[in-house]
Amino acid sequence: xxxxxxxxxxxxxxxxxxxxxxxxxxxxxxxxxxxxxxxxxxxxxxxxxxxxxxxxxxxxxxxxxxxxxxxxxxxxxxxxxxxxxxxxxxxxxxxxxxxxxxxxxxxxxxxxxxxxxxxxxxxxxxxxxxxxxxxxxxxxxxxxxxxxxxxxxxxxxxxxxxxxxxxxxxxxxxxxxxxxxxxxxxxxxxxxxxxxxxxxxxxxxxxxxxxxxxxxxxxxxxxxxxxxxxxxxxxxxxxxxxxxxxxxxxxxxxxxxxxxxxxxxxxxxxxxxxxxxxxxxxxxxxxxxxxxxxxxxxxxxxxxxxxxxxxxxxxxxxxxxxxxxxxxxxxxxxxxxxxxxxxxxxxxxxxxxxxxxxxxxxxxxxxxxxxxxxxxxxxxxxxxxxx
Amino acid sequence: xxxxxxxxxxxxxxxxxxxxxxxxxxxxxxxxxxxxxxxxxxxxxxxxxxxxxxxxxxxxxxxxxxxxxxxxxxxxxxxxxxxxxxxxxxxxxxxxxxxxxxxxxxxxxxxxxxxxxxxxxxxxxxxxxxxxxxxxxxxxxxxxxxxxxxxxxxxxxxxxxxxxxxxxxxxxxxxxxxxxxxxxxxxxxxxxxxxxxxxxxxxxxxxxxxxxxxxxxxxxxxxxxxxxxxxxxxxxxxxxxxxxxxxxxxxxxxxxxxxxxxxxxxxxxxxxxxxxxxxxxxxxxxxxxxxxxxxxxxxxxxxxxxxxxxxxxxxxxxxxxxxxxxxxxxxxxxxxxxxxxxxxxxxxxxxxxxxxxxxxxxxxxxxxxxxxxxxxxxxxxxxxxxxxxxxxxxxxxxxxxxxxxxxxxxxxxxxxxxxxxxxxxxxxxxxxxxxxxxxxxxxxxxxxxxxxxxx
Numbered sequence: 092x093x094x095x096x097x098x099x100x101x102x103x104x105x106x107x108x109x110x111x112x113x114x115x116x117x118x119x120x121x122x123x124x125x126x127x128x129x130x131x132x133x134x135x136x137x138x139x140x141x142x143x144x145x146x147x148x149x150x151x152x153x154x155x156x157x158x159x160x161x162x163x164x165x166x167x168x169x170x171x172x173x174x175x176x177x178x179x180x181x182x183x184x185x186x187x188x189x190x191x192x193x194x195x196x197x198x199x200x201x202x203x204x205x206x207x208x209x210x211x212x213x214x215x216x217x218x219x220x221x222x223x224x225x226x227x228x229x230x231x232x233x234x235x236x237x238x239x240x241x242x243x244x245x246x247x248x249x250x251x252x253x254x255x256x257x258x259x260x261x262x263x264x265x266x267x268x269x270x271x272x273x274x275x276x277x278x279x280x281x282x283x284x285x286x287x288x289x290x291x292x293x294x295x296x297x298x299x300x301x302x303x304x305x306x307x308x309x310x311x312x313x314x315x316x317x318x319x320x321x322x323x324x325x326x327x328x329x330x331x332x333x334x335x336x337x338x339x340x341x342x343x344x345x346x347x348x349x350x351x352x353x354x355x356x357x358x359x360x361x362x363x364x365x366x367x368x369x370x371x372x373x374x375x376x377x378x379x380x381x382x383x384x385x386x387x388x389x390x391x392x393x394x395x396x397x398x399x400x401x402x403x404x405x406x407x408x409x410x411x412x413x414x415x416x417x418x419x420x421x422x423x424x425x426x427x428x429x430x431x432x433x434x435x436x437x438x439x440x441x442x443x444x445x446x447x448x449x450x451x452x453x454x455x456x457x458x459x460x461x462x463x464x465x466x467x468x469x470x471x472x473x474x475x476x477x478x
Numbered sequence: 479x480x481x482x483x484x485x486x487x488x489x490x491x492x493x494x495x496x497x498x499x500x501x502x503x504x505x506x507x508x509x510x511x512x513x514x515x516x517x518x519x520x521x522x523x524x525x526x527x528x529x530x531x532x533x534x535x536x537x538x539x540x541x542x543x544x545x546x547x548x549x550x551x552x553x554x555x556x557x558x559x560x561x562x563x564x565x566x567x568x569x570x571x572x573x574x575x576x577x578x579x580x581x582x583x584x585x586x587x588x589x590x591x592x593x594x595x596x597x598x599x600x601x602x603x604x605x606x607x608x609x610x611x612x613x614x615x616x617x618x619x620x621x622x623x624x625x626x627x628x629x630x631x632x633x634x635x636x637x638x639x640x641x642x643x644x645x646x647x648x649x650x651x652x653x654x655x656x657x658x659x660x661x662x663x664x665x666x667x668x669x670x671x672x673x674x675x676x677x678x679x680x681x682x683x684x685x686x687x688x689x690x691x692x693x694x695x696x697x698x699x700x701x702x703x704x705x706x707x708x709x710x711x712x713x714x715x716x717x718x719x720x721x722x723x724x725x726x727x728x729x730x731x732x733x734x735x736x737x738x739x740x741x742x743x744x745x746x747x748x749x750x751x752x753x754x755x756x757x758x759x760x761x762x763x764x765x766x767x768x769x770x771x772x773x774x775x776x777x778x779x780x781x782x783x784x785x786x787x788x789x790x791x792x793x794x795x796x797x798x799x800x801x802x803x804x805x806x807x808x809x810x811x812x813x814x815x816x817x818x819x820x821x822x823x824x825x826x827x828x829x830x831x832x833x834x835x836x837x838x839x840x841x842x843x844x845x846x847x848x849x850x851x852x853x854x855x856x857x858x859x860x861x862x863x864x865x866x867x868x869x870x871x872x873x874x875x876x877x878x879x880x881x882x883x884x885x886x887x888x889x890x891x892x893x894x895x896x897x898x899x900x901x902x903x904x905x906x907x908x909x910x911x912x913x914x915x916x917x918x919x920x921x922x923x924x925x926x927x928x929x930x931x932x933x
Contacts (some may be wrong), residue, residue, distance in 0.1 A: 095816050097828050099918045101904030102821040102842070103496055107911040109858045165858065207859030207912070251779065294540070308651070325862060372863045377877045379867065426863065428873040429731065430614045430744035444642075444685060444737050448753070450829060 109206075112372075113166035119312040120173050120367070127304045132240025134248045141170030141185045141190050142217075145192025153201040167286045168340030171195050172369055174214040177303060178360060178407070179221065182233045182245035182259055186252035191221040211414045212371045215407050222407070232275050233259055237266060276302050277379065277403040278360040286350055292357035308360035313366035322370045325379060329386020330358060330365040330393075337394040347396065361393060365408035371459070373394035374414040380416075388420075389413040425433035493724045493732070493871050496822065498691060501831045502789040503655040503782050510793045511806060513585050517560050517797035518570050518833040519545065524625040526552030531581055537564045542595030542772050544617075545581055554617040554627045556581070557773030559795035561589040573818050573825060573832045578875055580833075583797070596772035606678045609768075613678070616767045617774045617836075622646065622657070622728070622757035623819050625837030628764070632678045632754060640754050642680040645672060645739065646694060647688040647758040648721065648728035649801045651820025654840040656778040657758050659791045661688065661695035664762045665702035669716065671765030673706075676714050679754050683715040684871040686758065687733045691719040712786050725822060726871055726903040730755040744899060759839075780836060785814050785843035794834050800841065801830040809843045817842040822904045858912035866906035866916060872899045876906035876916045884917035891920075891928045900924070 128136045150168035175195055179188060195217030196462060203209040221229050233245050250256035276287035287300065295305040316322040338355035354360070369389055374383050389409045397406025495694060522528040527550035533539055539558040546556040562585040569577035585591075601609060614629040633731050634640050645668070649657040661668060672684045673932040699718040706716065721727055721736040730740045734753060742748055748755050775796055782789035787808030794803060798862060800816070809816075820837050832842075866876035874896055882891045891897040906916040 095814060095826075095828065095830065097826045097851075098815060099915065099921070100817075100819075100821070100823050100825065100902075101908050102815070102817055102824065102826065102844070102906065103913075103919065104852055104855070104913075105494070105496070105909045107909065108855065108913065109861060109911050110856075112861075112863065112911055162856065173532070205859070274801045278874045372861045375862070377862045377864045377867055378875060379864070382864075425875055425878075425895070426867060426870075426873045428744060428874055428899045430746075430899070443716075446738050446740060 105401055109165050109167075113170060115319065115407055116170050116316065116367075117166055117173070119316045120177075120323075123177065123304045123309055123363075124173055126295075126308050127177060130304070131245075132237070133243075134240070134245040135176070137185055137244070137248060138179060138181065138183060138188050139173060139176040141188045141319055142176040142179070142192035142195075145189045145409065146172035146175070146196050146213075148209075149193045149196035149201070153196065153205065165206060166341075168196060171213045175362075178214065178218045178362060180201075180229060180232045180301075181235075182219075182231060182247040182256075183228055183250055184225075184250040184256045186250065187221060187225050187228055190224075191217040194220045201378055204373045207373055209373055210417075211411055212368055212374050213369055215411055215414075218407055219411060223315040231256075231259060232278075232301035233263065234301050235295070236299055253303050256257070259280055263321055263347070275403065276354075277360065277397070277458070280354070280358070281403040287358065289351070289353040290372070292354070299454055301362060302358075303360060306357050309362050309366050313370075316366075322366075323372075323375075323382055325382040326370045326375055326386045327365040329383045330369055330390040333387040333390030334361060334365075334393050335390075336390045341394070341398065350440075355394060355397070359397075359404050360406045364410055365389075366394075368406075369410045369413060374417060376417050376421045377422065378421055378424045378426055381420045384420050385413050385417060388416065436471045479576060480826060490914045491607055492869050492873070492905070494784075494869050494908050495723075495832050496725055496908060498723075499652045499821075500532055500655050500658070500691075500784075502782055503653075503791055504658055506659075506790045508656075508659050508778055508791045508793055509878075511794060511798065511803065513560055513591055514798050514802040515585055515587075516565070516799065517562075517583045517585065517795065518580045518799065519556055519559065519583070519797040520570065520572055520578050520833065520835060521546055521556065523556075523835045524552075524554065524619050524627055526550045526554075527551055528579065528626065529555060529751065531567050531870055533564050533567075533581065538562070539564060539583060539827060540594040541589075541591055542593045544595075544773060544776055545931070546581075552627055553772065554614065554619055554629070556617055556796075557595070557775050558583060558776040559797045560585045561594065562586045562696060570833075571829050571831050573827050573835070575828060575840075583874075587615055591771075593772055593775075594771055594869050596715055598769060599767060601674070602848075606680070609678045612766065616764065616772065617766055618767070619774075619836045621759035621763060621777055621836065621839065623823070623837055623839045626834070628756070628760055629805075631756065632675055634679050634749065639752055640681050640749065641683070641752040642681040642754075643672060643676050643679060643684040644730070644733060644748070644753050644755040645684060645686040645758055645761055646728060646730060646733055646755055647686050647692075647699070648722070648733055648854055649692070650689060650725045650727075650728040651840070653782050654780045654820050655782075655841055656780045656791050656839055658692050658695050660759050660762045660778055661684040661686075661692070662698045664766070665698045666705065667765035668758055668762040669701065669706045669765065670769070671761030671763070672716065673714075673793055674764055674768055675754070675756060675761055680721055681714065681754065683717065685737055686718040687715075687721050687727075687737055688718065689723040689727055689852045691723040693720070696720050712918045725905065729901065729903065731872065732871055744896075774836060777834075777838070779803070779838055780842065781843075782815075783842040783844055784848045785788040785809050785845040788863070796836055797833045799830075800827070800832050800834060803834060803841060804830065804843065807841075810845065814846065815844045815849060817844070823902065855908075855913045859914055859915060860914060863911060865909040867913065868910045871903060871905060872876060872896075872901065874899060876920075879916055879923075880906075880919055883916075883923050888923045888926050888930075891923050897927070 146168040149191035195213040195425040199213030199216030200209045228241035279285040295302045335352045342347040392409035393405045529546035530549035534544045543558045543560045562583045565584045566582040570580040572578045618628040619625040703716045779794045904917045
């Protein structure tokens, strides 16, 4: 007779999907990208297009050959491309950007099996490759808010493929700017001991600072994502908190030698890394406690790498190390199941009724209140009192 | 997100908020379904040994007459839902799929269908054991859906003591409103049933927990308690409490968490903390049946869903064919999905030739177009967003469990990842953005583990 269909329960489904999550992340990145473009003009715009196209093309090739999961329409490669562009200097040669974008997908994602299977954040894999392959180009920043930035490219952007990009110093001289203006605040501090003002760093607006998008804007966009639950608030909180505490401790120890924690938090890519890179769902722990451990580890590592290594910037390596540690962190941070070990310290939040009201005598209620024998999974040190 | 739950004042961690969809039936009073011409009473409707039929083919039965009996403590007798003739005792299809022994009764067209069986009894002087026997004789099982024999639930082991009777009126499943209507319309019977249950268990207080999306039910039960208190208090205190609306608040462990703020230890029943939990529908039915000495022959069923023209709560005789219920409620004939129970944990059935049994709390009908959106959803690999970890009421890690299930590492799932705690509420599958059938995989894994343990 009638054709009924059988499906297993549950028969209703929440409205969330992978496409929706990824698309929201892309939307939240758009203001950040727009600000980056106003800072550096068409060079930045071209860089974003090139890296995104490189990521999408590579992703498409791997999906059509059937060697990786996911779909082009899931927008995860778009995020990788945009994030990669935000971490590269604006005058980075476009052909190098293309290579870095392709490498992001190939080495960062496709060889692991595609979406959901990668261990490292693809954008950071691409950037790490660029750092290793093009060390000079990736360290060459140009000042922001240059006049005429919407009319002409930064000369190094348009270098021919496989050619060494031209020096930007000469070009900057023409603009009557000293070449040093092109060093990032972090590099200035590291190599020359010049500290930038935290307030200027927060907005990225003043002067011709060679910095990325405004940390304030990134924090606002990240707060939107976290509020809509498209990102976990624990990870950025843990990273910024631990980095701040670590930097503050060192600053207190020797204020002359170490910069203030505010400079540490607002300079370089720490905010971008904490909000958009480390929170990549696939490569961060899934357990709430694990997120705190993971974030705390990245924050401290960032400070350590920045202060004690030869590199001015440490966020990228800190996050990659955090990614690598994620499976282990998950193992030690599994959530505690309901009813295992909660006895003796009941969570009374919101509860209305006392377990032992006055009209029920102790003997009545306490007769069979369970003791330790139910806590089989408790650590061994309790074994002495076990029956 | 936990942060937000603190502001909302939610009382157990995690869980989900599916759309309630109860509006269609919440304000309609319970209506009686007409009698079908043929009734099928499966002998096995619950755990325990299958009861034995005590009628013969061709025998005339009257409504309320016992037709199957059992000596097994975990099983219950059955009663004729209708006055008529036993037409057959044979294998008939069941909702779960297999054909099971059933008693088929053809109704007398001209019968008045009064309850002709059962002796009204004065239970005021009865001892708890006599009361327990009387509960057993009614053939009562948990009407919330699990269909666990009520007398077994109410009987307190010797070494245990019960101080509180918790009455579960949460009805956290979307769509279902049968408990809601019972609380509004049969609050007095509910109080009577609670008194009996408290006498049997020796509980000193009874607390009705109702989700706060049913304020009229809270008011109705409170009014009934006030009336009962005015009439003279036998013993023990009665309370009604609104608990926050959240799925799966209706799970007894979650409800106890909401009321008392304690976790029932893993692997134990609420009785280990001196509590007994019963469904409101069960106790309301007990309150009506016990004094009259009758058996359970009908129950309230929510018939709803986008595919039903006349949704509502119907008082349905046990054994009514599902097709008859759907025809009466106005379900279209085209391709559709019919679910017994709620949409989160209910069971889609393969055939409409199955009867309404004691454990059926709702019948949901979805048309093809209602399912179309779900059909279009793409399944992705797990992106480890952690939504399932945040939603699992038992504090498990469905994300990792799902990946282990894909690799068939069932032993690890049952061991270090506590799969045994999962009660298949479906929260993880509901929230999963990758559309991974998590709870379905867990069911398979649990079954495999059970078979391994049995072997």
